[in-house]
Amino acid sequence: MKKELAWPQFIRNLWIMVGSRSRAHLRRPTWIIVLVSIVCVFLIVAYIYPPLSPSSSPCSFFSSQGCGGSLDVPPAARARELSDAEVQSRVVINEILNHHPVQTKTPKVAFLFLTPGSLPFEKLWHMFFQGHEGKFSVYVHASKEKPVHVSPYFTGRDIHSEPVNWGKISMVEAERRLLANALLDPGNQHFVLLSESCIPVRRFEFVYNYLLLTNVSFIDCYVDPGPHGNGRYIDYMLPEVEKKDFRKGSQWFSMKRQHAIIIMADSLYFSKFRHHCRPNMEGNRNCYADEHYLPTFFNMLDPGGIANWSVTYVDWSEGKWHPRSFRARDITYQLMKNIAYIDESPHFTSDSKRTVVITPCMLNGSKRSCYLFARKFFPETQDKLMQLFSNSTIF
Numbered sequence: 001m002k003k004e005l006a007w008p009q010f011i012r013n014l015w016i017m018v019g020s021r022s023r024a025h026l027r028r029p030t031w032i033i034v035l036v037s038i039v040c041v042f043l044i045v046a047y048i049y050p051p052l053s054p055s056s057s058p059c060s061f062f063s064s065q066g067c068g069g070s071l072d073v074p075p076a077a078r079a080r081e082l083s084d085a086e087v088q089s090r091v092v093i094n095e096i097l098n099h100h101p102v103q104t105k106t107p108k109v110a111f112l113f114l115t116p117g118s119l120p121f122e123k124l125w126h127m128f129f130q131g132h133e134g135k136f137s138v139y140v141h142a143s144k145e146k147p148v149h150v151s152p153y154f155t156g157r158d159i160h161s162e163p164v165n166w167g168k169i170s171m172v173e174a175e176r177r178l179l180a181n182a183l184l185d186p187g188n189q190h191f192v193l194l195s196e197s198c199i200p201v202r203r204f205e206f207v208y209n210y211l212l213l214t215n216v217s218f219i220d221c222y223v224d225p226g227p228h229g230n231g232r233y234i235d236y237m238l239p240e241v242e243k244k245d246f247r248k249g250s251q252w253f254s255m256k257r258q259h260a261i262i263i264m265a266d267s268l269y270f271s272k273f274r275h276h277c278r279p280n281m282e283g284n285r286n287c288y289a290d291e292h293y294l295p296t297f298f299n300m301l302d303p304g305g306i307a308n309w310s311v312t313y314v315d316w317s318e319g320k321w322h323p324r325s326f327r328a329r330d331i332t333y334q335l336m337k338n339i340a341y342i343d344e345s346p347h348f349t350s351d352s353k354r355t356v357v358i359t360p361c362m363l364n365g366s367k368r369s370c371y372l373f374a375r376k377f378f379p380e381t382q383d384k385l386m387q388l389f390s391n392s393t394i395f
């Protein structure tokens with residue numbers, strides 16, 4: 001289970017290492033002296049940092065964070081003492097959270113598009129943005145091919161991109177890249193992540209007020225006790241990330257500026273997910289960092305600052321591996337109205353009970369409609385959506 005090698009095995013490995021790298025170049029006596037010195041240094045270090053019992057957290061002098069807490073007290077008997085890296089990380093994060101971001105005259109919402117290539121709904125988004133210049137900005141991270149833009153709101157808005165692999169950490173890296181580029185503009189106060197299959201389900205004014213007049217980020221966050229939730233957790237994330245803090249949620253966030261900044265500041269928790277939340281881990285675990293890093297991070301560091309649901313609607317009710325995708329024949333006035341007026345958000349668990357936990361979308365003590373955007377829509381739906389958008393009152 002534990003990542004660190006047992007001490008005798010470590011010594012064996014060291015022996016092999018020293019042997020294979022140096023034997024050819026050193027005469028035997030020199031080699032023995034080198035080895036004896038290494039073993040001495042090793043023993044001194046081992047004396048200063050005694051190895052831990054198997055029940056305690058994996059932490060040793062190899063780990064960059066070092067050991068937190070006095071080691072003679074069993075962990076169960078005390079609240080865990082934070083490591084240096086954790087203390088430092090919390091200081092920075094709390095400073096940022098307590099420091100209210102500078103309010104610019106006209107705050108903007110940054111729309112961050114994470115897409116493989118061209119955006120099939122650019123015309124629809126153009127219609128959405130039109131007339132609201134100065135209140136939004138657009139950033140496009142195209143991970144496969146250079147997009148062909150049809151709307152001037154999107155032209156020249158491509159940022160530097162890297163390949164993105166589904167379910168891998170490169171997905172989270174692309175999200176961080178989009179945030180970093182958008183943070184460069186101090187006018188951006190709220191940040192929305194969207195995919196190429198996302199559409200708006202409300203008009204711009206509604207979206208703008210909804211996001212900027214609330215003091216929370218919309219990060220989806222819930223406990224899934226099943227194999228696709230807590231089953232993806234692994235003890236290597238200890239001591240910083242405990243199983244009780246592990247959360248799941250859709251990757252499609254919208255967040256406040258101070259939250260985007262703490263993500264830039266975080267390397268401690270991000271590196272835990274980078275190394276230990278991957279597809280094809282030992283024991284057939286498939287962990288997808290884009291579904292766990294942000295929910296877990298915010299649940300640990302600013303639980304009161306997030307709404308716990310995503311403002312991007314998706315239909316999981318069919319219970320399949322992928323959510324429902326909408327085709328042109330599905331697009332009706334009634335469908336769009338239904339989505340726009342939903343005021344409870346469902347969370348599906350993956351355990352044998354397959355429970356659906358339905359929570360009302362509460363903001364500032366009152367129930368609100370949950371969704372501003374929706375996915376997944378086939379490109380063929382665009383014409384119908386534009387028609388509905390241009391002459392109905394639901395949006």
Ligand SMILES: *[C@@H]1O[C@H](CO)[C@@H](O)[C@H](O)[C@H]1NC(C)=O
Nearest residue numbers: 209210212213214215363364
């Ligand atoms: C939330 O409540 C506060 C104080 O009661 C008020 O100032 C603010 O405008 C409210 N926000 C929304 C979005 O209703």
Ligand SMILES: *[C@@H]1O[C@H](CO)[C@@H](O)[C@H](O)[C@H]1NC(C)=O
Nearest residue numbers: 214215216304305306364365
């Ligand atoms: C947001 O505002 C509400 C009501 O005004 C307040 O109770 C809550 O503590 C605020 N949350 C944050 C994270 O500032």
Ligand SMILES: *[C@@H]1O[C@H](CO)[C@@H](O)[C@H](O)[C@H]1NC(C)=O
Nearest residue numbers: 216303304305306307308362
């Ligand atoms: C989100 O959930 C956390 C913990 O479950 C809770 O502390 C927080 O108040 C919730 N957020 C809102 C806006 O209700």
Ligand SMILES: *[C@@H]1O[C@H](CO)[C@@H](O)[C@H](O)[C@H]1NC(C)=O
Nearest residue numbers: 383386387388389390391392
């Ligand atoms: C408005 O809706 C009607 C049908 O309800 C449709 O015939 C018309 O083309 C729509 N207008 C636009 C501008 O799309």
